[in-house]
Amino acid sequence: MNKAVLKAVLRKNKWFAGLSPSLADSIIRLGRVRNVDNSLIYSASDSRDGLVALISGQVRLTSFSLSGNPSFLLITSPGSWIGVTSALDGRPYGYDAFAIGKSVVFHLSQERLDALINESNEYYSAFVRMVCDHLRVSIQNLIVLRNRRPLHRLAQELWRLAERHGRPTKKGVVIDLRLSQEDLAVMIGVGRQTINRLLKSLEQDGIATAKYTSVTIHNLAAIERLSLSEAVDS
Template structure:
């Protein structure tokens, strides 16, 4: 089994990438100081594993730099992308609270730096300061709402609408304006896009090529450029039964 990355120095809880989340931003200076005292940073190389499916929960993680990819293995040895976490994202709270093993694998995308709040010490702090639970309730509700949106899309929308919606969402987070459109500045193999949507690579490729011919997007190696976001937005709205913008 791959060795876990070694803990590094104490983290700075005031790092802008971390403190922007409401659960941390709204804490008193006293609580931030407690978190500062217990926190650890870890540095990961590109592709390095943070934890494996079935591992015991170490605690709560925050992404300081880089990206963390959560995925699940399939019986045929492939990997299904579950979610990507950007700087400022917090994750791992479910296993931290319920004590169950990690349900996914977590790997770094690019050289990354994460913060760890050790589970037992953090739970003890929660017992001493129950006001912390309010922020975590908001965090969990926000994630649950996202999951429910994905489930609704999977049950009600055709693949084209789900793919268009996901590309528009990715462009909001990773979009970089260029002369010919808005580049999704994220290495995004079509296999990953397909696994995000529960679709086959072939069906996703067919939709992307059709949109490229229509001038809505252009395809580069492992990247997508949105050339006509308005057309994609109208298509998604029609499929969702919403008024077209």
């Protein structure tokens, strides 16, 4: 892959875009591009193996409860980095990362990451900032999950998916990520019946239509308004 194209995708991430030119160039030089079509990148119990950034395609991050049901689901977008916590603390990943369809990732191996962060405190601090960024996002999502109404949580997730993965059509913005209703339910922390009711409500209002594995947003402005709503559960 052309270095300029690779760098342009990685710079979609605010963390990478804010790195010093020397560190950004070193990461690109030391990493390798891999095709990971429809394959497991790593499992929850795997030992650390450096950092991975999504270049194109889709990667699903999933964790499962003791009963085997999915308890967490996140769809990554191009430029996103995964595996950073394990790369720094040495513990297993804690969630599965699976590439859906044709996907390309950028892999910075653990050996090369360790050599890089040992070069200077500045480089090590940069990767610590990535962990801090991920932690802040996780806390913000937890606050939303605990306090906001399910409809607003769904709208926020649909807005995020439309912004990063949406495909404009005559009927609206299509989110075609092979997402089932069960997937959406896990993503916003509700049950199957609740997500079905919420999607029907959006369809009745002419805002969005859900099919087997895709969602079409007909009124993006309405989704945005719902996603920004401050109303909370009583």
